[in-house]
Each structure stands twice: as structure tokens, then as C-alpha cells.
């Protein structure tokens with residue numbers, strides 16, 4: 001064992017998040033977790049660097065499946081420097097790995113973006129890790145396209161999808177589509193062949209259509225309620241299926257703008273702690289002042305942190321996962337351990353990330369230290385300290 005690489009974190013409360021140890025102790029060896037558990041039972045290795053987190057919560061790094069950019073940068077720019085800029089900002093908000101999320105764009109624009117992002121996936125960045133691509137559109141419903149431009153929305157085209165999956169070098173991990181479109185089945189089979197998960201979103205699916213999508217293996221819903229056929233007590237629609245079917249992992253944007261806090265509470269009760277995904281859908285304007293920003297190739301105006309396109313439609317958010325967690329706990333009354341699942345173990349399971357979302361021996365050492373107001377104080381990505389609040393003072 002390389003002694004120099006050992007770090008011991010003495011935690012006031014360690015949330016793995018399946019177990020709670022207070023006090024707890026976590027041992028990091030290089031880029032992995034070597035051990036974790038009750039402080040009294042984990043021996044202190046000699047020569048290790050010790051971090052006193054006795055006044056803090058120690059939790060797994062957050063996994064972000066749905067982010068378009070931050071810090072003035074959009075992921076579709078696709079250069080190392082752009083992605084690195086995003087990578088450096090995210091750990092300050094608890095996020096240690098993310099899927100670069102594209103928006104519906106002209107085919108050539110998307111081809112170029114997935115090619116560039118595919119080449120960057122798994123390269124080393126200064127902060128959070130880029131773990132793949134989330135292709136949001138363009139095979140979505142024209143009536144539920146949200147801010148995705150009409151001209152960029154396409155009918156299912158298997159040849160085109162296959163081209164993107166191939167050019168992305170198997171880095172596409174999630175494909176959001178509208179399952180009710182004719183030809184969607186072929187896309188589902190294709191994406192699975194390339195190891196991607198499927199999500200339903202920007203969809204006008206009826207209850208029956210959404211149910212049949214789940215039978216075909218689409219067990220993930222993107223920004224629940226937003227850009228979906230509305231719920232009605234006689235035709236529950238896709239929203240009714242997402243809420244009622246325990247197999248579906250469901251994203252929610254807990255910013256208080258995309259979904260009313262009361263509906264977030266209802267959503268939490270319906271989905272339960274093992275199926276909630278707390279995502280940001282953040283765009284380049286995140287962690288920036290109000291002004292004009294880009295989302296893909298489109299311009300977005302941000303006023304008081306709310307992003308809208310030229311037609312006034314919501315166009316992503318300026319939410320961070322740190323704020324999503326705080327809002328969600330406040331609005332639902334859930335315990336921190338239950339709410340944390342929505343940023344750690346649940347996205348890891350939904351995306352089949354085996355070494356992430358949990359602090360146990362062998363897992364990646366993605367670790368966040370938070371104070372008791374859930375403010376991120378220090379963040380480790382694969383064992384490396386990538387954020388320390390002291391640096392910002």
C-alpha cells in the first residue's frame with residue numbers, strides 16, 4: 001500500500017448513504033475508498049494524512065445526469081478547456097461526476113458535439129469527472145419540445161442515432177426520447193446495444209404508451225412534469241405512469257420554478273426514496289450573474305436566475321445539486337440520508353455506475369464534506385481534493 005496516498009477523514013456523521021455512522025471514519029487509498037465505518041472500529045493507518053471533519057457530514061460525491069453547462073460554458077462547445085471549466089466549478093456544489101447533456105440541434109452540430117465529447121470522456125479534468133454523454137433529443141415530441149427548437153426536433157432515425165452512438169465512441173450513457181413516436185422501438189434497441197440507458201422525456205405519451213415504454217426497458221424519466229403531457233385523474237398520461245410505477249427512476253428539478261414545492265412533496269411521496277433523482281438541468285448561466293447565455297446554439301436570457309428563451313419558455317436552470325438537496329429536504333421534510341440517495345446511489349443505479357454513489361471499500365473516492373446547513377466545504381474526486389471552501393476566502 002502506498003502510504004503517502006492514504007487519507008483518513010474523521011467524520012462527525014458518515015453517510016455511506018445506506019449506513020449512518022456517528023462518529024464515522026473513512027479511509028481513502030489513492031483514488032479509491034479503502035475502508036469506512038464506525039470510527040471506533042476502523043483502525044488508524046500509520047502515516048496517513050488526517051482530516052478533521054468532526055463537525056461535518058461526510059457523504060458520497062453527487063452524480064449529475066443532466067447538465068448542459070455552467071460558468072458561462074455550454075458542453076456542446078466540446079473543447080477540453082470548456083469541459084475543464086465546468087469540471088472545476090461543479091465540486092464547489094458537491095458534484096463529482098456528470099453527463100454532458102446535449103440539446104436538440106441540427107444533425108451536423110450534434111455529430112460534431114458527440115464526437116468531441118466522446119473523445120474527452122474519461123480524460124482527466126481538474127475537478128468533477130466527465131463520465132459520458134446524455135443525448136437529450138432530438139427524437140422528441142414536437143408538442144412537448146420545451147425550449148428545444150422546432151426545426152431541430154426529428155422523427156426517429158435509427159441510422160442517425162447509430163452514427164452518433166458510434167462517433168461518441170460508446171460514451172453515450174443516456175438517451176432521452178419520446179417513446180410514443182413511431183420508430184422509437186428501434187432506437188431503444190440500438191441505444192441498448194451500445195450500452196446506453198433510455199429515458200422518456202419531452203413526451204406527449206398517454207398513460208398506456210408510457211406504460212408500454214417501461215415494459216420495453218425505459219425506466220428513467222427526465223425532468224418529471226416539465227415538457228410532459230399533463231396529469232389528469234381520468235387520463236393520467238406519462239406523468240401518472242412515472243409517479244405510479246416503482247420501476248421508474250425519475251428526475252425532478254427542485255428549484256421552485258420548474259415545479260411548485262408542493263408538487264415536489266407529492267412527487268417525493270409517490271416515488272419513494274429509491275427512485276428520486278435530484279438533477280439540475282443547469283445551463284451555462286449557472287454560477288454566473290444574470291444576462292444572456294447560450295444553451296446549445298440558442299440564446300437564453302437569465303433574469304433573477306430564471307432562464308428563458310426568446311419565446312419565454314423555461315430553458316434549463318441555474319440550480320446546483322447542493323441547492324437541489326437543500327430545497328428538497330426543506331420542502332419534503334425527508335431526512336438527509338433519504339434525500340441524499342437522489343444524488344448518489346439512485347443515479348449510480350439508474351446509470352449502472354458500479355463504483356459510484358456509495359462510500360464503501362473499492363468504490364471511487366468521490367467524497368463531499370458538508371456542514372450542517374448542507375453547505376459544501378470540501379470535495380474529493382477520485383481521491384483528489386478538488387474543492388476546499390478555504391480556497392474561496
Ligand SMILES: [Zn+2]
Nearest residue numbers: 136146223227
Ligand atoms: Zn429538457
